[in-house]
Each structure stands twice: as structure tokens, then as C-alpha cells.
Amino acid sequence: MTQLDDRTDVLPPAPHAEHPEPARPRGGWRLVVIAGLVVVLLATLGAIAETVSRAEAERTVAEQVRNKLGIADSDRVQVDIAGSVLLQELVGRFESVGVTVYSFPAGRANADLTLIAAASRQIDGTWTEDRVSGALTLSAAQATALFLPTELQGRMRLGFSGGDVVIGTSVPVGTGAHTVSVAATPRFENGRLTSSPASVTIDDKTLSSEEVAALTGVDLSTMQPAPVCLAEVIPRALHLNDVRIADDRLQMIFDVDLPSAETAEGREPGSCP
Numbered sequence: 571m572t573q574l575d576d577r578t579d580v581l582p583p584a585p586h587a588e589h590p591e592p593a594r595p596r597g598g599w600r601l602v603v604i605a606g607l608v609v610v611l612l613a614t615l616g617a618i619a620e621t622v623s624r625a626e627a628e629r630t631v632a633e634q635v636r637n638k639l640g641i642a643d644s645d646r647v648q649v650d651i652a653g654s655v656l657l658q659e660l661v662g663r664f665e666s667v668g669v670t671v672y673s674f675p676a677g678r679a680n681a682d683l684t685l686i687a688a689a690s691r692q693i694d695g696t697w698t699e700d701r702v703s704g705a706l707t708l709s710a711a712q713a714t715a716l717f718l719p720t721e722l723q724g725r726m727r728l729g730f731s732g733g734d735v736v737i738g739t740s741v742p743v744g745t746g747a748h749t750v751s752v753a754a755t756p757r758f759e760n761g762r763l764t765s766s767p768a769s770v771t772i773d774d775k776t777l778s779s780e781e782v783a784a785l786t787g788v789d790l791s792t793m794q795p796a797p798v799c800l801a802e803v804i805p806r807a808l809h810l811n812d813v814r815i816a817d818d819r820l821q822m823i824f825d826v827d828l829p830s831a832e833t834a835e836g837r838e839p840g841s842c843p
Contacts, residue, residue, distance in 0.1 A: 616656075619656055620654060620655060620656045623655045623656045623659055624651065624655040624656075627649075627651060627655050627659065627664075628649040628651065631649045631651075631667060631669065632647040632649050632669070635647055635649075635669050635671065635685070638831050638832065639671065639674075639683075639805070639831075639837065640837050641671065641674070645671065645672070645673065645674075646671070646672040646673070647669065647670070647671050647672075648669070648670045648672070649667065649668070649669050650667070650668040650669075650670075651664055651666075651667050651668075652664075652665060652666040652667075652668075653665060653666075662691060663689065663690065663691050664687075664689075664690040664691075665688070665689065666686065666687070666688060667686070667687040667690050667699075668684065668685070668686050668687075669684070669685040669686075669687070670682060670683070670684050670685075671683040671684075671685075674706070676706060676708070676712075676716060676803045676804060677716050677802070677803035678715055678716055678720075679708065679712045679713070679715035679716035680712060681706045681707060681708045681712055681716075682706070682707045682708075683704065683705075683706055683707075684704045684705050684706075684707065685702055685703075685704040685826070686702065686703050686704055687699040687701075687702045688700055688701045688702070688703075689701070699828065701825075701828075702825070702826035702828060702831075703823075703824065703825050703826065704808075704823075704824060704826065705821045705822060705823050705824070706804060706808075706821070706822040706824070707819050707820070707821050707822075708819060708820045708821075708822075709818075709819055710727070710728055710729045710730060710818065710819075713728045713730075713735075713820050714726075714727050714728040716803065717798060725739055725740070726738065726739045727739070729751075729818075730815050730818045730819065730820065731753060732815070733755065733756075733814075733815050734753040734754060734755050734756075734768055734815070735753070735754050735755075735756055735765060735815070735820070736751050736752070736753045736754075737751060737752050737754070738750070738751035738752075739751070748772055748773055749771075749772070749773055750770070750771070750772050751770070751771045752767050752769070752770050752771075752790075753767070753768050753769045753770075753771070754766060754767045754768060754795075755768050756813055756815070756820075758800075758810070758812055758813040760842060760843055761799055761800060761801035761810055761840070761841075761842040761843070762797040762798065762799050762800065762801075762842050763797065763798045763800050763813055764794060764795075764797045764798075765794065765795060766790075766791060766794060767779060767790035767791070767793055767794070768790075769782075770782055770790070779791065799841070799842040800813065800822055801839075801840035801841055801842050802839050802840060802841060802842070803839065804822070804824070804839070804840060805831075805836060805837050805838065805839065805840065806830065806835060806836050806837070806838050806839065806840040806841075807826060807827045807828075807830040807831040807833075807836035807837065808824040808825075808826060808827075808840070809824055809825050809826075809827060810822055810823070810824045811823045811824055811825060
């Protein structure tokens with residue numbers, strides 16, 4: 571008798587048919603790379619053009635400033651043009667141009683001359699301005715050379731503290747010496763600089779004008795120095811508006827008479843009424 575095998579063989583599942591992936595377009599990444607290179611190239615060319623245009627514009631402005639002020643080519647002149655020079659040249663107009671002339675002659679001293687030109691336009695290759703203002707800035711050493719007589723400059727000095735001008739000296743007493751300084755508040759009127767003593771400092775002790783009057787009977791307000799005509803130390807074409815102290819420097823604020831600045835008379839020292 572034959573015994574049949576009743577086991578059932580398990581067959582593996584039939585493989586599923588895989589859908590073929592859609593063909594990817596070739597060369598797409600090349601277009602992206604090329605576009606990126608073009609952008610970088612255009613940006614580089616734009617930066618180069620901006621640099622060249624700025625250098626040429628600054629050189630032209632500096633040359634015109636030297637001619638108008640009658641200063642030498644060796645004098646340092648710094649030009650700062652706000653915004654894109656290339657775009658502003660396309661429309662023929664600079665919104666704001668700043669010029670600094672270092673060591674500009676001012677009487678017996680030198681000072682930093684800053685000019686701000688608004689709405690500069692190019693006409694026939696020459697830049698003209700609607701309005702120019704600026705400031706003449708003096709450090710303590712420059713102010714000492716300008717305001718103090720030559721014979722006193724070795725014994726006295728000028729400085730600045732807050733909004734006051736400080737005149738200091740050393741007073742010998744016996745075998746020693748005391749440092750004495752007077753702080754005065756400056757005032758400007760009709761081209762002249764005056765000041766009113768506000769306090770006195772002896773060594774490390776400071777006395778107000780009221781304390782000085784109470785201790786000594788001296789009224790500091792009656793000891794005002796003679797007015798100084800500031801208009802005499804700058805060109806006549808610069809019209810002084812104000813005098814202020816900022817960042818430990820004395821600043822003389824002015825507007826420029828543009829027609830006068832073009833003449834020899836406008837370059838001569840001014841005068842006070």
C-alpha cells in the first residue's frame with residue numbers, strides 16, 4: 571500500500587512589477603551653475619565700476635576744493651561721497667559730499683576744515699553745489715596756538731571741559747607751585763568770540779563764581795577777556811554762524827558764500843563789524 575504525502579509546498583509570492591522612474595532632465599544643474607556664475611560676474615563688474623567711479627569723482631572734487639581754497643597739492647584732502655557714486659553719476663547729481671582739509675591754515679594755527687555740499691550737480695564736467703556748510707575744528711593745542719599770545723604759550727595752555735574753555739597755568743608759591751585754571755563759557759556774536767568765567771580750580775579744588783565772590787569779594791563776571799574776532803582767521807567767503815565745544819574740540823560752524831568763494835577776495839581773511 572502506498573502512502574501519499576499530504577504536505578503542501580508554499581511558493582514565494584510573485585514579484586511586483588516596478589514602475590520605471592521618470593527620466594530626469596539632463597543639464598538642469600548646469601544652467602543653475604551658469605546662472606550663478608553670471609550673477610557673480612555681474613556683481614564683480616559692478617563693484618569694480620563703482621570703485622573706479624568713486625576714485626575718479628573723489629579726485630575731481632578734491633582738485634576743485636584745492637583750486638577754490640588756494641591750497642597746495644601736497645595738502646591732505648579727504649572726500650566722502652554718500653551712496654552709490656555710479657548710480658548718482660548716471661543722473662548727474664550727488665546728494666551729499668563731505669570734504670575734510672587737514673591742517674588748513676587759520677591765523678597762527680592750523681585746523682581741520684570740514685565742508686558738506688548738498689545737491690551737487692555736474693555741469694560741463696564741473697560739479698556745482700546748491701549749498702555748502704561746514705566747520706573749522708581745533709584741538710586744545712591748536713586753540714592754544716591760535717588764541718594765546720606767543721610769549722604766553724609756554725606758560726599757559728587752553729583746554730576744553732564740557733562746554734567750557736579752560737585756561738590753565740602753574741603759579742610758583744615758595745618752593746613749590748600750584749596749578750590754577752579758569753573755566754569760561756564761550757559766547758559767539760557778530761563774528762566775535764567772548765567768554766564769561768564760570769569757575770576757578772586751584773590744584774584739586776574747584777570754586778564756582780559765587781564761591782569766589784564770597785571768599786575773595788572778586789566778581790568773575792567783571793573779568794571777561796577781550797573779544798576775539800574769529801572772522802579774521804578764516805576766508806571771507808566763510809560766514810560764521812556759531813561756536814561750540816564738542817568732543818574736547820572747538821568747532822566754528824559756518825556757511826559758504828559760493829559766489830565769493832570763487833574770487834581772490836573771498837579767499838582773503840574776513841573781518842568783524
